[in-house]
Amino acid sequence: MATAADADAMRRAIELAARGLGSTSPNPVVGCVITDTSGAVVGEGYHQRAGGPHAEVHALRDAGEQARGGTAYVTLEPCNHTGRTGPCAQALRAAGVARVHYAVADPTPQATGGADTLRAAGIEAEQGLLSEEAEAGNAAWLTSVRLGRPYVTWKYAATLDGRIAAADGTSRWITSAEARADVHRLRAECDAVLVGSGTARADDPHLAVRGAAGATQPLRVVVDTNATAVKPGARVLDDAAPTLIAVARDADAAHLPQGALVRLPRAATGLDIPALLGDLHGRGVRSVLLEGGPTLAGAFVAAGAVDRVIGYLAPALLGAGPTALAGAGITTITEALRLTVTEAVRLGPDLRVTATPLAKER
Helix, strand or coil: CCHHHHHHHHHHHHHHHHHHHHCCCCCCCCEEEEEEECCEEEEECCCCCCCCCHHHHHHHHHHHHCCCCEEEEECCCCCCCCCCCCCHHHHHHHHHEEEEEEEEECCCCCCCHHHHHHHCCCCCCCCCHHHHHHHHCCCCHHHHHHHHCCCCEEEEECCCCCEEECCCCCCCCCCCCHHHHHHHHHHHHEEEEEHHHHHHHCCCCCCCCCCCCCCCCCEEEEEECCCCCCCCCCCHHHHCCEEEEECCCCCCCCCCHHHCCCCCEEEECCCCHHHHHHHHHHHHEEEEECCCCHHHHHHHCCCCCEEEEEEEECCCCCCCCECCCCCCCCCHHHHHHCEEEEEEECCCCCEEEEEEEECCCC
């Protein structure tokens, strides 16, 4: 039976795991805490980058001999295979830990089985401690494994009456500097930032992360179905971050860098969203920040491909102008995509609301 001290240690492991957001893909984020025989914390670690030591290895190095007879708290089941690093289940066994709490079972066929290896070695291994919190922290990777596509966060900024721009098209700046800085934090935590042709045409966005020292720049993705929005010299084509321009298979894209192009099938309107996400998944993208306008957001919602919504709401009213979402295929109130609000935070004068779809299959 897990104790309050066990929960505190796992909660700390979840906090440590979050430090790896944006730098471990296509691997998961994982945190680990080691306590000694008296229950005192003697080691901490997290998975810092793909190809580098796993969380358990960092924590065991931190603990040294004090790990012997102690307990390991890990946010994900210790792996049981040798890839670019060795199996963490064997590392825990060699360190002489007596007990392992892990929050979430590893769903990948090649890595699962670590708990069974630990039990076979006489180590107590228990699953499920703070599993919901650990799942939420690792939602991008778990979604990519279970659904075969990246985890999509739709982000938008709007006034309290839901307008993302004024009637004349002006939109800078609806939200505060604090909210805009927070968006760069979101970008730094994702593998790709995605906009559509409307945003590319109207704003010539740069889409790179600013103000986050040491951040791994995400892949910049522009959905330009007809290859008419991104022009030579566009800011998104500079060398600040890698760029991918998604166009229809029959689009004339001779004016664009061929190495940055991907050609995808058309849907009824625009590009085929599942095909786009499948291509990104194949490139190792596990999380996408959707920053596009209302039409692209509507296409993602209609495709059932929005996993999280983050709205930055400014205390202002416009009364007219485009709204945040359009063309989502919702025609009556019973078809509304219902959400659960998971967080509401003040950022300067603005409010950041985070929500996830109800009854979403994982």
